[in-house]
Amino acid sequence: MELLKAKGIVKNFPGVLAVDNVDFEVNENEIVSIVGENGAGKSTLIKILTGVLQPDSGQIFVNNKETGFRSPVDAFEKGISVIHQELNLCDNLTAAENIFLTFEVVKGKKRTLSSRLNEDYMRKKSAELLDLVGAHFSPNVLVRELTTAQKQMVEICKALIKEPKIIFMDEPTSSLTIEETRKLLEVIHMLKARGISVVFVSHRLDEVTQISDRIIIMRDGKRVGELKREEFDMDTIIKLMVGREVEFFPRGIEVLPGETILEVRNLRWKNKVKDVSFQVRKGEVLGFAGLVGAGRTETMLLIFGINKKEGGEIFIKGNKVNIEKPLDATRLGIGLVPEDRKLQGLVLRMTVNDNVVLPSLPVISNHGWVLNDRKERAISEDFVRKLSIKTPSVYQIAENLSGGNQQKTVLAKWLATNAEILIFDEPTRGIDVATKAEIHRMIRELAAQGKAVLMISSELPEVLNLSDRIVVMWEGEITAILDNRSKKVTQEEIMYYASGRLKQNGGQA
Amino acid sequence: MTTRRRQKGFRELGPLIAFMSLAIFTTVLNPRFLTAFNLQALGRQIAIFGLLAIGETFVIISGGGAIDLAPGSVVALTGVMVAWLMTHGVPVSVSVILILLFSLGIGAWHGVFVTKLKVPAFIITLGTLTIARGMAAVITKGWPVIGLPNSFLIIGQADFLKIPISVWTLIMITLIADFFLRRTVYGKHLRAAGGNEVAARFSGVNVDLVRMIAFMVSGFLSGLVGIIVASRLSQGQPGVGNMYELYAIASTVIGGISLTGGEGSVLGAIVGASIISLLWNALVLLNVSTYWHNVVIGIVIVVAVTLDIVRRRIASR
Ligand SMILES: Nc1ncnc2c1ncn2[C@@H]1O[C@H](COP(=O)(O)OP(=O)(O)OP(=O)(O)O)[C@@H](O)[C@H]1O
Ligand SMILES: [Mg+2]
Numbered sequence: 076m077e078l079l080k081a082k083g084i085v086k087n088f089p090g091v092l093a094v095d096n097v098d099f100e101v102n103e104n105e106i107v108s109i110v111g112e113n114g115a116g117k118s119t120l121i122k123i124l125t126g127v128l129q130p131d132s133g134q135i136f137v138n139n140k141e142t143g144f145r146s147p148v149d150a151f152e153k154g155i156s157v158i159h160q161e162l163n164l165c166d167n168l169t170a171a172e173n174i175f176l177t178f179e180v181v182k183g184k185k186r187t188l189s190s191r192l193n194e195d196y197m198r199k200k201s202a203e204l205l206d207l208v209g210a211h212f213s214p215n216v217l218v219r220e221l222t223t224a225q226k227q228m229v230e231i232c233k234a235l236i237k238e239p240k241i242i243f244m245d246e247p248t249s250s251l252t253i254e255e256t257r258k259l260l261e262v263i264h265m266l267k268a269r270g271i272s273v274v275f276v277s278h279r280l281d282e283v284t285q286i287s288d289r290i291i292i293m294r295d296g297k298r299v300g301e302l303k304r305e306e307f308d309m310d311t312i313i314k315l316m317v318g319r320e321v322e323f324f325p326r327g328i329e330v331l332p333g334e335t336i337l338e339v340r341n342l343r344w345k346n347k348v349k350d351v352s353f354q355v356r357k358g359e360v361l362g363f364a365g366l367v368g369a370g371r372t373e374t375m376l377l378i379f380g381i382n383k384k385e386g387g388e389i390f391i392k393g394n395k396v397n398i399e400k401p402l403d404a405t406r407l408g409i410g411l412v413p414e415d416r417k418l419q420g421l422v423l424r425m426t427v428n429d430n431v432v433l434p435s436l437p438v439i440s441n442h443g444w445v446l447n448d449r450k451e452r453a454i455s456e457d458f459v460r461k462l463s464i465k466t467p468s469v470y471q472i473a474e475n476l477s478g479g480n481q482q483k484t485v486l487a488k489w490l491a492t493n494a495e496i497l498i499f500d501e502p503t504r505g506i507d508v509a510t511k512a513e514i515h516r517m518i519r520e521l522a523a524q525g526k527a528v529l530m531i532s533s534e535l536p537e538v539l540n541l542s543d544r545i546v547v548m549w550e551g552e553i554t555a556i557l558d559n560r561s562k563k564v565t566q567e568e569i570m571y572y573a574s575g576r577l578k579q580n581g582g583q584a
Numbered sequence: 585m586t587t588r589r590r591q592k593g594f595r596e597l598g599p600l601i602a603f604m605s606l607a608i609f610t611t612v613l614n615p616r617f618l619t620a621f622n623l624q625a626l627g628r629q630i631a632i633f634g635l636l637a638i639g640e641t642f643v644i645i646s647g648g649g650a651i652d653l654a655p656g657s658v659v660a661l662t663g664v665m666v667a668w669l670m671t672h673g674v675p676v677s678v679s680v681i682l683i684l685l686f687s688l689g690i691g692a693w694h695g696v697f698v699t700k701l702k703v704p705a706f707i708i709t710l711g712t713l714t715i716a717r718g719m720a721a722v723i724t725k726g727w728p729v730i731g732l733p734n735s736f737l738i739i740g741q742a743d744f745l746k747i748p749i750s751v752w753t754l755i756m757i758t759l760i761a762d763f764f765l766r767r768t769v770y771g772k773h774l775r776a777a778g779g780n781e782v783a784a785r786f787s788g789v790n791v792d793l794v795r796m797i798a799f800m801v802s803g804f805l806s807g808l809v810g811i812i813v814a815s816r817l818s819q820g821q822p823g824v825g826n827m828y829e830l831y832a833i834a835s836t837v838i839g840g841i842s843l844t845g846g847e848g849s850v851l852g853a854i855v856g857a858s859i860i861s862l863l864w865n866a867l868v869l870l871n872v873s874t875y876w877h878n879v880v881i882g883i884v885i886v887v888a889v890t891l892d893i894v895r896r897r898i899a900s901r
Contacts, residue, residue, distance in 0.1 A: 379786075418780075423779070433787040443769070
């Protein structure tokens with residue numbers, strides 16, 4: 076039976092036809108995935124089907140009755156829940172408070188703004204829900220203190236309180252590690268077993284094929300295909316998504332690394348980074364692997380001067396340098412693509428152009444201080460083309476881009492500088508397969524040009540495919556530095572060291 | 585391609601239309617509005633609010649909830665100080681330069697508290713609001729400082745080509761400030777810092793320095809207005825500039841600034857300051873009792889800003 080059906084949905088934004096006459100249906104008891112390139116219209120479609128956006132035209136049926144959604148709450152009350160691409164929790168409230176936000180349970184019959192909250196009930200119920208999704212933390216903990224994966228579990232519980240028929244999940248796995256992803260997929264199966272249908276979006280096609288009963292493919296706002304479980308095939312999916320064959324880049328282009336350009340010795344910061352030492356050479360990609368909390372991001376933030384190191388030294392080309400703030404780092408030729416694009420990567424209210432050129436301004440402006448629009452535009456348009464950033468123009472406000480295209484804009488920012496040392500923290504998070512291959516190619520090319528690349532990634536295949544050497548960290552320490560050039564490192568090896576077992580000559584390589 | 589430019593032109597259009605209609609309305613009811621004498625008086629008023637509003641624009645754009653509550657009191661203090669210096673034998677030019685440096689110092693003082701000591705801008709400038717007003721009274725013991733040299737009075741009273749010197753000053757400062765805000769790396773850094781402080785820092789923007797400079801601009805312009813007002817009144821008056829900071833803030837808001845930072849324009853601030861000054865002028869010309877002035881101005885600010893916000897929300901649907 077069709078729980079939800081949409082016919083001929085159309086949604087326009089200025090200059091963009093985001094959803095173009097799309098039909099969509101969710102049946103009882105199924106997991107259906109939507110896949111498509113960045114900017115294909117997946118999130119927009121989901122927003123329309125959950126009451127966040129109003130379609131320009133089209134019909135929506137719930138249980139075969141035509142209806143519309145006035146608001147997200149309206150959709151929610153009709154049995155449709157959603158977990159958006161960007162998490163929407165109040166950091167300053169507890170898990171339980173977030174779960175019941177706007178649906179607070181009160182003492183007494185009528186619920187008004189002045190009713191007394193039934194905290195005990197809400198806490199108990201939250202604990203049950205958290206237990207159901209296999210999350211083992213107290214409902215009283217502040218959301219601020221949770222990891223991304225844990226926050227996601229709170230979101231799922233929140234989606235569950237009105238006993239929904241359908242839950243939409245927009246790229247829930249994009250910021251999760253392999254282990255966390257596995258758990259999340261289990262939760263999705265569990266939900267299906269309890270009679271809740273799930274609509275799932277992900278750029279990781281292995282997850283999609285593993286979990287879905289049906290896959291719907293979108294391209295340029297249109298629905299271009301549908302595959303049933305028995306028809307699943309990676310190549311077919313990618314071809315439908317991209318509209319052409321994609322060349323996957325073999326690790327290829329081998330260059331002999333040159334002299335050491337960056338060296339850190341005994342970096343220390345709180346108890347997150349403990350005596351970290353390594354060297355990077357020109358022309359080398361140094362991968363960083365590890366579990367959540369391994370201290371990889373924190374290490375990079377020290378090198379970039381966001382956090383102040385409490386001990387240790389940094390050398391660039393053999394000279395000891397003093398990095399106190401990001402400005403010092405950028406002057407020394409270090410660039411960092413941060414892990415959180417909304418918080419650290421973009422000024423959302425500025426244009427794509429403004430964001431792309433921000434770190435390069437002092438260099439590309441006339442006499443270093445008067446803006447040069449022509450040069451700015453040449454640079455930003457160049458990167459929009461190179462990274463296939465989908466936007467009507469470089470003067471689009473960054474906030475209006477799709478998640479993946481925002482991520483590409485952050486990459487462009489740093490590729491546009493002439494940084495000799497580039498640090499990438501989860502560079503391909505939320506990026507579609509075809510562009511991902513393109514970014515991998517670019518990273519190798521940067522190395523081939525003689526730059527040094529440090530890359531953190533939670534996707535082991537990415538680390539294994541791109542890196543010349545791989546640093547494995549565990550709880551703030553380096554447990555191994557593995558050479559991936561002469562002999563390919565395996566996933567098992569990395570997992571072995573990532574769980575805290577020390578390699579014999581640990582710090583050196 | 586032009587989405588953003590168009591939006592921008594659009595943004596200051598509403599207030600501009602409001603200004604024109606108000607001017608026409610006043611002329612119809614009282615033709616004296618269009619006399620040279622009245623227009624000069626109006627110009628001087630616009631210069632005062634406009635200069636302060638430019639400073640406020642820089643501070644508010646810099647973000648982090650930054651706001652400058654000190655301008656009105658700094659106008660009084662610097663006016664009194666410049667008068668005091670001159671009546672104690674310091675040459676006019678030296679007095680003016682000293683006061684401008686002093687007002688830059690006030691801005692820097694605010695900047696240090698906000699960026700280094702992380703004191704909210706609201707609090708530290710509120711402190712200056714009372715301290716500066718108090719100091720002005722201490723220096724003068726409540727009496728105006730009179731007997732200023734004639735050469736000093738040019739600044740606030742003389743005209744050039746029938747246009748008051750203070751208006752020329754405003755035009756010059758507007759051009760410079762607009763250039764810095766829209767056309768320079770500093771301007772873009774300021775908007776980036778206001779739009780997303782963290783991302784700006786990650787991009788190598790020296791957020792602290794950028795904010796510091798914004799406060800210094802505001803301090804400097806407050807001092808400049810202090811000098812202009814003292815010259816206009818031919819005396820250092822400890823009581824002038826009451827509530828000027830609020831008119832300056834209101835001007836920027838009418839001009840379409842975002843109080844959360846990152847967005848706003850010099851042109852908008854000038855249009856806003858013009859509206860408030862014009863309103864003031866119109867109330868006098870239309871013989872509205874002075875008791876009603878503040879009431880009317882308050883209502884207009886609320887209505888204008890609300891309409892503008894509603895209009896923009898509808899436009900962005
Ligand atoms: N508020 C908006 N204003 C203007 N354009 C928008 C807005 N929201 C989305 N778009 C545009 O609509 C298109 C579809 O965006 P959408 O977010 O649905 O893509 P997506 O398939 O979810 O991509 P991703 O995989 O990157 O998340 C994009 O080109 C995007 O730039
Ligand atoms: Mg999306």
